[in-house]
Amino acid sequence: MVDRAETPAPLIRQPGVGSLLLGWLRSPGVLNATPVLIFFLIGFVGPLVIVLAFSFTPERTFDLGAGFTTENYEHIFTESYYISFIWSFALAGLTVACNLLIGYPIAYGLSKLFGRWAAPVMLVLVIPLFVSENVRLFGWYLFLIKGGGILAGGLKTAFGIDTGTLLYEPGTILMGMIYVYLPFTLFPIVLGLSMVPRDQVEASRDLGASRFQIFREVELPIAMPGILIGALLTFVLAVGAISEAKLLGGQNTPVIAQDIQHEFTYAQNWPLGSAISVLAIVVTGILVVLVMRRLDLDRLLGRR
Amino acid sequence: MVNAAPILRMVNLTKQFGRLVAVNDVSLDIQEGEFFTIVGPSGSGKTTLLRMLGGLEKPTAGDIFLRDERVNQVPANRRPTCMVFQSLALFNHKTVGQNIEFSLKMRGESRRARRERGLALMNVVQLPEDYYDKSVTKCSGGERQRVALARALASDPDILFFDEPLSAIDYRLRKLLEVELKDLHRTTGKTFVYITHSLEEAMVMSDRIGIMQEGRLIQIGSPNEIYLQPRNKFVSEFMGEVNTLAVQAGADGGIDCPAFERRFTSPVKPDGFTDGYLVIRPESMRFLNDPSEAENHLEGSLFNEYALGSRVQYHVSAGGSMFVVEKLREQAYQGGLNDDVLIGWDAKDSVLVTD
Numbered sequence: 312m313v314d315r316a317e318t319p320a321p322l323i324r325q326p327g328v329g330s331l332l333l334g335w336l337r338s339p340g341v342l343n344a345t346p347v348l349i350f351f352l353i354g355f356v357g358p359l360v361i362v363l364a365f366s367f368t369p370e371r372t373f374d375l376g377a378g379f380t381t382e383n384y385e386h387i388f389t390e391s392y393y394i395s396f397i398w399s400f401a402l403a404g405l406t407v408a409c410n411l412l413i414g415y416p417i418a419y420g421l422s423k424l425f426g427r428w429a430a431p432v433m434l435v436l437v438i439p440l441f442v443s444e445n446v447r448l449f450g451w452y453l454f455l456i457k458g459g460g461i462l463a464g465g466l467k468t469a470f471g472i473d474t475g476t477l478l479y480e481p482g483t484i485l486m487g488m489i490y491v492y493l494p495f496t497l498f499p500i501v502l503g504l505s506m507v508p509r510d511q512v513e514a515s516r517d518l519g520a521s522r523f524q525i526f527r528e529v530e531l532p533i534a535m536p537g538i539l540i541g542a543l544l545t546f547v548l549a550v551g552a553i554s555e556a557k558l559l560g561g562q563n564t565p566v567i568a569q570d571i572q573h574e575f576t577y578a579q580n581w582p583l584g585s586a587i588s589v590l591a592i593v594v595t596g597i598l599v600v601l602v603m604r605r606l607d608l609d610r611l612l613g614r615r
Numbered sequence: 616m617v618n619a620a621p622i623l624r625m626v627n628l629t630k631q632f633g634r635l636v637a638v639n640d641v642s643l644d645i646q647e648g649e650f651f652t653i654v655g656p657s658g659s660g661k662t663t664l665l666r667m668l669g670g671l672e673k674p675t676a677g678d679i680f681l682r683d684e685r686v687n688q689v690p691a692n693r694r695p696t697c698m699v700f701q702s703l704a705l706f707n708h709k710t711v712g713q714n715i716e717f718s719l720k721m722r723g724e725s726r727r728a729r730r731e732r733g734l735a736l737m738n739v740v741q742l743p744e745d746y747y748d749k750s751v752t753k754c755s756g757g758e759r760q761r762v763a764l765a766r767a768l769a770s771d772p773d774i775l776f777f778d779e780p781l782s783a784i785d786y787r788l789r790k791l792l793e794v795e796l797k798d799l800h801r802t803t804g805k806t807f808v809y810i811t812h813s814l815e816e817a818m819v820m821s822d823r824i825g826i827m828q829e830g831r832l833i834q835i836g837s838p839n840e841i842y843l844q845p846r847n848k849f850v851s852e853f854m855g856e857v858n859t860l861a862v863q864a865g866a867d868g869g870i871d872c873p874a875f876e877r878r879f880t881s882p883v884k885p886d887g888f889t890d891g892y893l894v895i896r897p898e899s900m901r902f903l904n905d906p907s908e909a910e911n912h913l914e915g916s917l918f919n920e921y922a923l924g925s926r927v928q929y930h931v932s933a934g935g936s937m938f939v940v941e942k943l944r945e946q947a948y949q950g951g952l953n954d955d956v957l958i959g960w961d962a963k964d965s966v967l968v969t970d
Contacts, residue, residue, distance in 0.1 A: 508702075508704070510700050510702050510704035511704050511705075511706060511707075513671055513691070513700070513704065514698070514700055514704035514705075514706075515706075515717065515721075516671075516690070516691045516692045517669060517670070517671065517691045517692065517696075517697060517698050518692075518697065518717050518718040518721060518766065518767075518769075518770060519692045519693075519718045519721040519722060519770060520692055520717075520721045521692065521721070524721055528706075528717070528720075528721075529706065532708045533708055
């Protein structure tokens with residue numbers, strides 16, 4: 312005979328925190344996500360935490376325990392590093408703006424007008440993505456280079472016109488970025504526009520809307536999630552762009568990624584490189600959160 | 616009314632999509648204030664016809680006149696007409712109020728004037744005022760119908776087009792909305808052009824009905840004319856279940872039915888009738904105790920019976936085909952299944968149609 316506790320056990324036991332946690336860990340969703348979660352923690356969160364920690368260590372140290380300081384962040388603003396922030400964000404902003412202007416009409420054609428020509432057009436837009444970005448930019452480089460370049464050389468041979476070079480200008484970098492990132496703006500807009508029902512467009516026309524009013528009142532609001540996703544994706548990629556500035560800009564125009572690379576390699580100043588990285592991530596992150604709050608991803612992916 | 620100039624006139628209207636002739640040589644006048652319904656099965660071209668009238672499709676041939684003005688090339692946004700779509704096509708990203716006021720906003724009316732008109736229209740279609748700021752996605756099926764209706768009425772169009780707006784609605788609500796729509800037609804005095812695949816729905820609401828078959832308008836008439844004098848077998852069968860017998864014109868004014876080797880007394884024959892079908896409605900068919908009780912009769916056996924509420928329907932097997940007989944519940948057949956029965960009808964209750 313075993314002695315029983317004096318108070319009778321309640322009929323339904325309230326689950327404790329421990330069993331709740333255990334239950335959560337055992338749920339199929341969490342179990343299935345575990346491998347990805349572990350990979351994510353080691354491969355993504357871990358390095359980021361290390362970079363964050365380094366950004367607060369004294370200049371030119373390689374030791375996380377060397378002390379705590381915010382001087383790296385001060386350096387960004389007291390020295391000229393903030394200029395590359397301005398260049399990167401300005402170029403990224405301009406890239407997004409130009410790509411929206413170029414991408415929307417193409418996306419509209421792809422989803423509404425081209426019909427059976429949509430697939431070939433899509434293919435033409437996708438095929439360049441199979442070639443490395445650097446190789447494609449080198450192509451532009453050869454095209455634009457002074458004297459022997461395809462453009463300058465061609466003009467000289469054919470018409471005898473002597474031109475300078477378009478290389479090493481911010482405008483050339485922008486062109487390169489527009490060229491490289493157009494598909495990332497375009498395809499989400501195509502997705503967004505494909506959510507615009509034909510009958511709603513017809514109904515608005517029937518109710519007296521002009522072509523522009525249909526665009527403003529019906530097409531734009533309905534396609535907005537796709538447009539925002541495209542803009543965001545392009546912006547995030549463009550802020551981190553480096554090849555365009557290096558190849559087409561000849562390093563005359565400083566961008567963030569170039570600064571970071573410089574600090575981590577040539578300058579051997581990991582703490583400053585880390586601080587620049589963290590600041591870039593924070594600023595971009597804030598923008599992403601601001602945009603994502605307006606988005607309903609479930610609706611975009613057609614789950615509702 | 617007949618003498619007044621039609622508000623809408625179609626002359627030899629034709630629409631082709633590639634080799635498919637969707638609408639074939641349709642000519643029709645619709646009078647001001649009329650509730651006209653075009654009925655046809657799916658694929659009969661009725662939606663294409665309506666879309667041409669609304670300006671959403673351009674005719675391949677023929678003309679459309681709106682109050683004597685040719686409008687073939689006038690786009691939808693410049694026609695004084697408005698359509699209620701089958702899908703309703705409500706703007707899901709807008710509120711009830713914004714949907715209703717859409718056409719007013721497009722005209723550049725002030726926010727205050729829009730709101731006033733919007734609330735008045737919500738009253739007309741019996742939507743509660745506090746729905747004004749509600750998202751249309753949160754409205755029920757019936758409420759969405761009302762929003763679509765109010766939205767179409769907002770621009771005060773001369774003609775309202777309806778593209779089967781009630782087809783996706785459950786039976787009880789549909790019956791209610793049919794009545795409301797007909798009442799709305801009376802109170803607004805506007806011209807309604809409605810299309811549906813349900814002749815029953817058309818009967819309830821319409822002043823006149825046009826029947827479409829394979830792109831052609833094959834009969835136009837009041838609900839009564841369509842019901843009592845269907846022009847061909849297609850129209851008569853479109854009405855619902857009817858009894859049809861293949862017949863030929865016989866000697867001495869009667870009609871011969873080869874399948875039963877009988878001669879029946881004939882109703883009024885269409886001009887030049889030689890062969891076609893004798894149509895007898897289920898409610899005109901009676902059970903007889905003796906062949907002398909009706910002008911025509913057939914012997915058969917009772918196969919099955921179906922209660923329809925106020926009426927009872929019987930299937931009677933005779934000569935290898937099934938006949939439908941309908942009686943009021945109070946006059947139900949007293950007897951059992953497989954009884955040998957006599958069914959009969961009088962010539963005046965039957966109609967002769969061609970194929």
